[in-house]
Amino acid sequence: MWFFVMAEELQYPQGIKWTKQRKKVYELLNEATEPMSAVQIYNSVGQTDKGSYALSTIYRIMTTFEERGLVNKTTWMGDDTVVYELNRGGHKHYAVCLECHKRIPLEHCPFAHIHLEKETGDFTITGHKLELYGYCKECKAREKKEG
Amino acid sequence: MWFFVMAEELQYPQGIKWTKQRKKVYELLNEATEPMSAVQIYNSVGQTDKGSYALSTIYRIMTTFEERGLVNKTTWMGDDTVVYELNRGGHKHYAVCLECHKRIPLEHCPFAHIHLEKETGDFTITGHKLELYGYCKECKAREKKEG
DNA sequence: ATCAGTGCAAACGATTTGCACCTCG
DNA sequence: CGAGGTGCAAATCGTTTGCACTGAT
Numbered sequence: 281m282w283f284f285v286m287a288e289e290l291q292y293p294q295g296i297k298w299t300k301q302r303k304k305v306y307e308l309l310n311e312a313t314e315p316m317s318a319v320q321i322y323n324s325v326g327q328t329d330k331g332s333y334a335l336s337t338i339y340r341i342m343t344t345f346e347e348r349g350l351v352n353k354t355t356w357m358g359d360d361t362v363v364y365e366l367n368r369g370g371h372k373h374y375a376v377c378l379e380c381h382k383r384i385p386l387e388h389c390p391f392a393h394i395h396l397e398k399e400t401g402d403f404t405i406t407g408h409k410l411e412l413y414g415y416c417k418e419c420k421a422r423e424k425k426e427g
Numbered sequence: 428m429w430f431f432v433m434a435e436e437l438q439y440p441q442g443i444k445w446t447k448q449r450k451k452v453y454e455l456l457n458e459a460t461e462p463m464s465a466v467q468i469y470n471s472v473g474q475t476d477k478g479s480y481a482l483s484t485i486y487r488i489m490t491t492f493e494e495r496g497l498v499n500k501t502t503w504m505g506d507d508t509v510v511y512e513l514n515r516g517g518h519k520h521y522a523v524c525l526e527c528h529k530r531i532p533l534e535h536c537p538f539a540h541i542h543l544e545k546e547t548g549d550f551t552i553t554g555h556k557l558e559l560y561g562y563c564k565e566c567k568a569r570e571k572k573e574g
Numbered sequence: 575a576t577c578a579g580t581g582c583a584a585a586c587g588a589t590t591t592g593c594a595c596c597t598c599g
Numbered sequence: 600c601g602a603g604g605t606g607c608a609a610a611t612c613g614t615t616t617g618c619a620c621t622g623a624t
Contacts, residue, residue, distance in 0.1 A: 297598060299604060318589080334606045339589060341604095355502045360614095362507055362588085375550045384550055402564035403522045403531055411556045417549035444623060446579060465614080481581045486614060488579090507589090508613080 296348060301325075301333055305341050306350070306366075315354060315363035318342060354409065356383065373409070377416040384416065443495060448472075448480055452488050453497070453513075462501060462510035465489060501556065503530065520556070524563040531563065 290307055292298045304325050309316065316324070321342075322335045342364050345351040351364045356376055374383040437454055439445045451472050456463065463471070468489075469482045489511050492498040498511045503523055521530040 297603065299598065301605075336590070337605055355507065360502065360507075360509055375552070377550070402567075403524070403559070403561055404563075404567060405522070405559045405561040408557065408559045410558075412550070412552045413555065414551045414553040416551075420549075420551060444578065446623070448580075483615070484580055
């Protein structure tokens, strides 16, 4: 008797050449729960694949992905590293600690019930990004102690 | 007869050493209507003062200002340059075009009437930043033409 | 006077690019 | 097979740092 076991197959969006490297990066971003920097991606794919990916390739892939709208490119308040995340339907917002750079995800998007389009006239909004910044519990406590 | 003409004097916040360079940068940011990058600041002060400011000095000044809470440090969606703006009471939000990097100021802060504190538990919010991103009228039009 | 602030040049880290080779479609 | 993608190394850009000197308090 035969059992056909079908693994969950990741679908690669059409319209670009899906090389080994691009697939790998795409998979990685798909599994990632947090946005990743180019170097993080580089290290991650290197770990599983004997470092056969050039860092410059990662950057080029990210540029391509961004142009195709597959990923979003972002930076965080108080930290200038560029990070990329897969452009899933949903989106996340964070509270960012200016001291330790910790990011606390906001459960609900405050914009769920607001109309933004009015504000911007002929601007076509494809997304938005909200960051609260300030200081987390731990850093506040440390600050108090250390003066 | 004497006339005493008093120019509007800019007040420099206390607590730091106000060198010639720091004053100049502070004045510049005070007059600026837009956030400025270190290089923009460098060029601007250079123009009026025979370039006697090192770029590294600008960076060090901006770091100091930031630590003292005099300026806010930011980056824009779709553009990785770090910019600084004087930490005036108010704040601005923008719609950012991913194509031409134009920024359209939003007149009203959508958060005026929303409570954000609940969301974040023990996080002390000192500010927030909102960016809408997408495509401006002109870039949409160009896109259509060029295919 | 003293110590923080500055200029300069060199170091650095992140990102980009030129070129020859490789690979997907 | 051919256009486009990749690896490598060198170049570039923004930012930081070491050190000797200068200047604000």
